[in-house]
Amino acid sequence: MTERPDDLVRAVEATLFAAEAPMTAEAISTHLGGADVKPALHELVAHYSGRGIAVVERGGRWHFQTAADLAHLLRREREESRRLSRAATETLAIIAYHEPVSRAEIEAIRGVQTAKGTLDVLLEAGWVRVAGRREVPGRPVIFATTPEFLAHFGLSSRKDLPGLDELKAAGLLDPVDDALEEMMTAAEKSVEASGDTSADFGPDSLESEDESA
């Protein structure tokens, strides 16, 4: 029906298809005796585009999966993937968008202590890992996401995190202290530029100041 692909493409296709877990291009290459498999992988991505299954890259690892638009057909009665608590989903999002991040930093954003089990759930799911320690007093453990996290949520890399660019641009991923300092500096500058408006700076002016921010 279609043209027969070349032998390397066939070999990469078969290897990836038979693999029990996502594979890096290096692992595929090693398995196939050192061939350069990247072009073959891209050819496969193109070939499967629009079909019922797809070749995708998630965090540097490749795998076959069913097409996303067929979810309604495939979602089985089988137990829906474990429901995460609100605390866990928020914590996961904070780790993903801020990584690497310490527990204290997570708590600073959420405004509550993190229960022991919340991080455990994420670690157990394999979505989060300990990524070392921060070299500050107390050397707190810092957390980051894993390739499994990317695979589970269908992200090629962290750059694909929904809204990441907008959040960055809006400064919403910066610590409160940094943002505050920046705002103060900006406010001072605008005050200087616009002359002496500070004489009548009261509670009501908060809103107007926010507008300028």
Place this chain on the structure above:
Amino acid sequence: MTERPDDLVRAVEATLFAAEAPMTAEAISTHLGGADVKPALHELVAHYSGRGIAVVERGGRWHFQTAADLAHLLRREREESRRLSRAATETLAIIAYHEPVSRAEIEAIRGVQTAKGTLDVLLEAGWVRVAGRREVPGRPVIFATTPEFLAHFGLSSRKDLPGLDELKAAGLLDPVDDALEEMMTAAEKSVEASGDTSADFGPDSLESEDESA
């Protein structure tokens, strides 16, 4: 790249891919709300013909599998270079010098028991073979070297192995203990020589150290 298949074909493709066991056409149909899936299955067979994976029917059940001619990819051998342990080297040497020998004889010469794995390694390496049984009570298995052994060590025959006289001349027959003792003595002497100076280290002692050195 290829034309987008119709939705039913895509659905069958994805269903078959995600299935944990081969499915009958009826089961697939039931899963997909009663559609006639036979034409879709045949279209898939045609589409995958010549690719790295294939859609096949076995006893009325359908499944995906790796293309038959690529089955070798599923099971690969990887060679790892490993150094022979000291026990294995000694055992091999004894077999080479005394062949054919039984395990008991090897142990008598080595003066220690031979672990089961040691001879297995030599058999696996292809350097030693079972050369029959000795016609004594118990009929123990006897071992001898192989042509691969000669090839690996660059010997044209066992006669190329140096004789005891040559080993002695090369110092290889010196008891290990003597060699060790000699080393220890040398080490002690150097310690003594340097020990003197450390106790009373002054300009004078420097000269005396020079003398002794």
Place this chain on the structure above:
Amino acid sequence: MNQDLIANEETVASEDWAGPASAPSENEALYLELDGWEGPLDLLLDLARRQKVDLRRISILSLVDQYLTYIERAEALRLELAADYLVMAAWLAYLKSSLMLPREVQEEPSAEELAMRLQLRLQRLAAMRDAAARLMGRDRLGRDVFLRGAPEGLKVDRKNRWQSEWFDLVQAYGQVKARTAPVVHMVRDRMVMTLDSALSRVSSMLGVTLDWMELREFLPPHADPRLRKSALASSFVAALELARMGKAELAQDEVFGPLRLRRAAA
């Protein structure tokens, strides 16, 4: 007291994570469901969202009022409030009064800065909450998209390629032979003083004097050093033997001190 009403970090509210924020809300008709909040910041965020304006344009003063009203009503109903909600209420009351004060009277940090800080925190929490919702709404592996149900699996059989060198082999054999070769110990001929001759020499010398004599004085003079060692050992044993027979007395003043002996008084 109804323990369920205590907002206790996040052990509660895990079931309904869509949370009260999405519940129908009449602006003023606050319902008292503290177990639905994940701490005071969460409650504040929900109240802020009810203002239905961009979080950056939120009125901190009205937010503070709403929060304080909320807490007052909870207290009126004698609901047990977790400490952190009360701490936040106290802090917000302070913030409110500071915001009312003329600016010149304010201390550092200014009320505006505190208000802004709260606003920034709310924005950040809101951003992460939205991000979490978007993340959870993606096509997730095992829920929306699936891996192959029954992969054949890739197996790698390890095969060892054994390495050894000619020299290792020969050296190993040499060491085996050296280790197990029979060893003959040769004892060199050396000059000794027998116990018998020591016994006769010591007893005859004891007969000459009544004074204490040191053991060394009984040794043959100008002896070869190796003979001297043997003579010392033999003479010592001879002295012990004579003492045992009651023919001599032994004395030693200190450990390792000189050993003296003399003829026993008859």
